[in-house]
Amino acid sequence: MASIPHIDMSRYDNDFDALVQDIGKGYESFGFVALTQHGISDDIIHGALDISRELFALPEETKKKYHLKGKGGARGYTPFGTEIAKDAKHVDLKEFWHVGRELEGQAPYPQLTPNVWPEEVPAFKTRMLDLYQALDALGNKVLDALAVYLKQPRDFFRDKVNLGNSILRPLHYPPIIDEGTPSVRAAAHEDINVLTLLVGSREPGLEVLAKDGSWIEVSIIEGAIICNIGDMLQRMTNYLLPSTTHRVVNPPMPFSANSRYSIPFFLHFNPDVIIDALDSCVSEDRPKKDPAISSDDYLMERLREIGLIK
Structure with missing residues (x-):
């Protein structure tokens, strides 16, 4: 973690100017930071990770009831071996579930479709929505600091992400049975969205590509949330803030014999936001x-590249 800056988010309330400089410079240099003192309780984080284990332990035929064919994995379950990184030759070794923004009444955008909840795991809904709301609020604080760093009003991003089709993705990387497989848990890629906030995993495997071309192993330190720049924000900042390449490699034994669980939150612009420098x-x-391009057009273009939309 020495190569990735640690950002104390408690300064949002008591030393905002210093936070702005540290978080801006950290992202400009690395594209990844570790958020500490972020205010999200261990109960919310570990509760979501624990219920994810329960969800993915369901029989395959049960999980597939919640796979919405033709919807690009926007909500519900996406089976193992579906997603492939851009330009990769082999599918990723993972399965996941997508939780979107929960709204009351008529959705303002057609992209904000209803969530799908597994009736076999009733606590999944409550725990996922608690984590969704907490990460959404934390992401907005990060964007407030970045807005000032980018010489914009502090609330510049607020009305651009308040109704974004942001996605919480509980992920399961099953044990690797074939040690010789050409596939990896998640091939090298950049994230499509604005910001990604990652909780978990307690297992090794996440690596970030440094500017010198070397891969740096990232261990999730206790209590920290990894937060990286996505392609949409990279594009809006004219590549000042880099969307850094990262991957989840297949770890050596005995770790490869165990499942890996993590939950990234992909914070998105509202669908009609124009991404322009x-x-x-x-x-x-x-x-x-x-x-310039609308955030929805850009998202659809990228989802086709990774195989979630045909």
């Missing part, structure tokens, strides 16, 4: 790289 991130030395 901020004026403060464009200069003669840093010319604008990409044309």
